[in-house]
Amino acid sequence: MVSSVWSRARPSLFRYTSSLNRIAVQTPSRPYEVLIERGLLGSTAATLRDMIAPGARVFALTSPPVRKHYGNLLRKSFAKSGHKFELLVMPDGERWKTLSQLEKLAAKMMRHGADRQSVLLALGGGVVGDVGAFLASIFMRGIPVVQIPTTLLAQVDSSVGGKTGVNLKAGKNLLGTFHQPLAVLADPDVLKTLPEREYRSGLFEAMKYGVIRNPAIFEMMESNSNALLRRDGAPLETLITECIRVKAEVVSADERESGERRILNFGHTIGHALEAETNYRRLLHGEAVGWGMIAAAMIAASMQITDTRTAQRILSLVLAYGPLPKLPVDSRSVMKRLLSDKKTVGGVPHFVLPTAIGKVEVVNNVPTRTAIQAIKEIKYLSKV
């Protein structure tokens, strides 16, 4: 079946079929698959049948909102599987992404008889995914984790690639490991219950893949904004699949972010600085990336790395999925934050800048005044 929405937009490139989409991730530490299909959550146990040892205990880490909507569905799927199934619930939100939370969860697992054969499922957004994968990576020196991402951001980004982490007072994600999952199961249907802002925040992250690697993703987002904002199942499933395809390619080529993986930081250099400067309260991560992508496009145009039409297309696409929160920030303070970011090497910020839609370059000679000018411009735009 071909979706009418997609066939109008990209007749040859993105043909929607209702079958299971499988994407291979080939990292040196482990090859695995990402499976994407509407309704997949209900058949989790069957999908994992050949991957989990018979009789192994299965723990599913989740947050209260996700448990409310999907906890029973997941539990039911394991009812006749021969596995003991236990839900672990952690409090909701970024501030619980801590080492002490990890310790509490590990103690709970021990009380429920966890051993080296046990498997942890991370059912939730990026917070649950990061905590769950970190916990799995160190529990009894490492047990398998299965990522079951339930936010758009987690489906297109954080569940694939094996990065885990918790925060310290001194900063975000300062403790972490690499622990590739056994599999990633992404069910676009679960996004229906996601709060509106969270959903749109994920769409900005999705857009990133269009700019860095695949113009067809960018074009489908340009021509299908209404369907995507309505969360229509078919286009959404296709979008998620194509974004994961890019993420899988990039992390397969560079598991530990020494080279190519850096292109995933498009929009993040200024985005991270905006998040930090507003104390992680005003902007959701994807929203900060949205502003960061506009700023990067402006910098690229002003340095003549790209043409103004390309920069304008990026700006228009981000704004089409808005509104974005206002930016009550001081441009110079944002610049200072940027220079102290953990990814800034030796005081020289690396910007991922678009040269065309689908192609970026890592640039380390952006003049400070050009970056500050771009921050001023997004600040101004945010008030319009």
Ligand SMILES: NC(=O)c1ccc[n+]([C@@H]2O[C@H](COP(=O)([O-])OP(=O)(O)OC[C@H]3O[C@@H](n4cnc5c(N)ncnc54)[C@H](O)[C@@H]3O)[C@@H](O)[C@H]2O)c1
């Ligand atoms: N490991 C990586 O490579 C990587 C990459 C990017 C981001 N991250 C991390 O991801 C985290 C952000 O993740 P996030 O944006 O998914 O936020 P989140 O995990 O906080 O989830 C957002 C909110 O949505 C709720 N929720 C999740 N799924 C739901 C659903 N289907 N229906 C209703 N409510 C639902 C959650 O309970 C939470 O309240 C950050 O901690 C960030 O550092 C990690």
Ligand SMILES: [Zn+2]
């Ligand atoms: Zn991001």
